[in-house]
Amino acid sequence: MNKIKRAVKARLLPWFAANKRSMPWRSNRTPYRVWISELMLQQTRVDQATPYFHRFMKRFPSLKSLAAASQEDVLKMWEGLGYYSRARNLHKAAQIIAADYSGRFPRDPAEILKLPGIGGYTVAAIGSLAFNLDMAVLDGNVIRVLSRLTAYTTDTRTTTAKKELQQLADELLVKGDAGNFNEAMMELGATVCLPKNPQCGECPMSKVCLGHESGRPTDYPVKAPKKKTPHMVVGAAVVTNRKGEVLIAQRREKDMLGGLWEFPGGKQETGETIQQCIVRELKEELGINIETCGFLVTVKHAYSHFTMDLHTYFAKIKSGRPRPLECQNFQWLKISDLRKVPYSKADLNIIAELEKPNGLKKG
């Protein structure tokens, strides 16, 4: 333990100073910028979050501007990044800070932790990076680095392991330099202590690493295998009217992809064709009777907990007027206006299909 602790100070921090990557949130480190970046980086790689961070800061340069925005505008800036509850929670938290903390980001970790979307990792990240508090982060990188350093054999998905590894991180933390310590640990995990091909030859900690000493560093971290994800077949309709406008519905806030817009539809049930599924779903969701016309496209999409084949057909209303029965809202939009509101990736693929030359021809 003390050997590891000495190696952190003597080797890890100098290694980080010499090898740290350039990231936009590493300059001009205000609490607001740290907060936004940390939310974007939850379960998301640096390269994926970076362009979103630039666009978000341009559109919402201050906490006040974020608090004053509509949720739909915030979701539009998050479109394609995934885990949309992060965006909804971010927006709610901005309004709480504006109302209860005079627009100033709270400094007390207990207060930070109360904000929606902020848990144990993020409060430590903001505390250390924005306020120089002695708090150690525990993320996927740190779990891998620590479990290899100590040849840790407990399943790291368990709460026992999380607790013990958090304690270990707390002990190793370089007091007074927590931000650098945390970033160094994560940078090491992201660039050297890789999941499948650890670059032990380039690692500043290899001399004190039990995983390296064992000759089988990839045996750590120990993880129970995940269950395989189910597969869904889903139907969706591009309903057009006489003006050539398209009907879109807004998903309910509590549902998956909540607040995003979509081409209405739903899961195929046993014993029905995909066209029958679409007819049924639009009756249930919007109270309209439709007939399907031509086939448009099938979008294959993998979510974190299931995979989906999304079959999309054109359709027209036979009777009834849309009402928001199982959705938050609906509207008719010209194809050229569709991208003004936020969608999930699967529905963006449908829009791309509609935008192709002759895309609406079949409707």
Add this chain to the structure above:
DNA sequence: AACTCGGGGTC
């Protein structure tokens, strides 16, 4: 403790 919640890179 188990489950839900996106999207994309990597092997």
Add this chain to the structure above:
DNA sequence: GACCCAGAGTT
């Protein structure tokens, strides 16, 4: 295909 990623919230 499976795994992983600067995890949090709900049940």
